[in-house]
Amino acid sequence: MSAKFPRRVKIVEVGARDGLQNEPGDVVATSIKLELIRRLEQAGLSYIEAASFVSPKWVPQMGDAAEVIGGIEPKPGVTYAALTPNLKGLEGALEAGVKEVAIFGAASESFSQKNINCSVAESLNRFEAVMERAKAADVRVRGYVSTVMGCPYEGEIAPQKVAEVADIMYQMGCYEISLGDTIGVGTPLKAKRMLEAVSGKIPMPQLAAHFHDTYGQALPNLLAVLEEGLAVVDSSVAGLGGCPYAKGASGNVATEDVVYMLHGMEIETGIDLPKLISAGNYIMDQLGRETRSKVARALG
Template identity: 75%
Template sequence: MAFPQTVRLVEVGPRDGLQNEPEPINTATKLELIERLGAAGLTYIEAASFVSPKWVPQMADHREVMQGIRRRKGVTYSALTPNLKGLEAALECGVEEVAVFGAASEAFSQKNINCSVAESLERFAPVLERAREANVRVRGYVSCVLGCPYEGEIAPAKVAEVSKALYDMGCYEVSLGDTIGTGTPLKAKRMIEAVAREVPMDRLAAHFHDTYGQALANLYAVLEEGVAVIDSSVAGLGGCPYAKGASGNVASEDVVYLLDGLGIQSGIDLDALAATGTWITQAIGRPNRSKVGVALSAQ
């Protein structure tokens, strides 16, 4: 299989990257991060999460963030809306795209959202219906596609089943998340092959965490299969809440460097992106987990 000619990066730093930060990050910093990412050429930025501040205190200012964005032409600013209440609040803020998330693991679904996988999908039906009415696109996330902190191995067929359910329900794209980052390239290939039999390849995205240092190798493996959308986080922001001290999201800078080296277009200015990674990690007092970002800032 040939590599795609272009890849769209979905930048999840402002939401997935920051949501587990223990110290409150002020709204102005979040807005500046979103602004800088747009300036670096990112055309899809996940900006906020409309969840209860009780569960995710860091995202309590979701309205201020969503309404404070200086919107750029051609850039999509999306928000995570796990339920109808969250969606309604996001719609009031003029959101143009939202995301819902399910899991490929029963144990993870029970522990994370207190219901079975089937029940979680049922809960999304009204969210998708309302989004359709409002003419807002919905992206679906599937977590634990290459392993679960409670169940261990996850069968590719199960991932395919949940992905198909989200796609059939109306999610225009399904993002496959290696939530704990335990996947390896051959497993990633087999998982994608299984899912692509149920959902068209051009509707799939890879959301791979780097907990075990395998994210780039796994992305290379699925790029070979034809995946052309990759979720990543500037400076590798976002730990893995299930593995103490572990890195979470793959760094956007490292992904862009890989794509540049493969001759795959992303439309992203690597230097501007790396400078953004350096800036945000200094602003929140976090180490920069991007190998490329650290190397470029040392030059």
């Protein structure tokens, strides 16, 4: 195996937030979300995105963010993070006791306008107040950059544009930048070129990959960036999630599939795969659907 591959990869589990936030139909009960989080902990996940402090008018599934955070019985060594796109969201998260938050920008102007109704520059300016407040509260901030390999409105996105946005967020104080292929159109060579541009500005240990599997390219793309030394991967149990602004964006890569691949490459994750599969099956049973994880389907 190439010496470039990391010996250990940190998995950032986004199923309870990114996975459930666009779930159609009835709002998923708080008790179900808490049970999912508990099962993910038991499977060995050390970083769980648990909630999003946004307007319930726009994201009904996240309307119980404070209740979810308040209902968690913290396990030592586990981070329970929340998405806070603005100062109001951050204040809500701080009040609920969140110790780590995330903000999100985009590499595409059109996507930024459609998603958060402002330009990329305006979105970054808004984050200044969030970063200052978080720093004052001693809360770490993770940054997301979306549409890093393609936009539903603009098509291909230049790697340098991704690097520019990522660097601004990093310089602002985000300790880690997650690079999101929001609509899942990337391929391995594009992934490498994008990462090369970004890692020219930000140290590789501060970068993460957040790849969607719309075209079945998430695992090949992850393999491509792992080979370059990236060692943090965002994924969603059972492949939950998707992007409401992207046609056909079927969802995040399934955590089970990522873990199976990593373990097969003798890369450590600290995750118990059977327990992870059980957690995925639990939430999909509650939603009344079949898992999107190929590994979970194969292993039953």
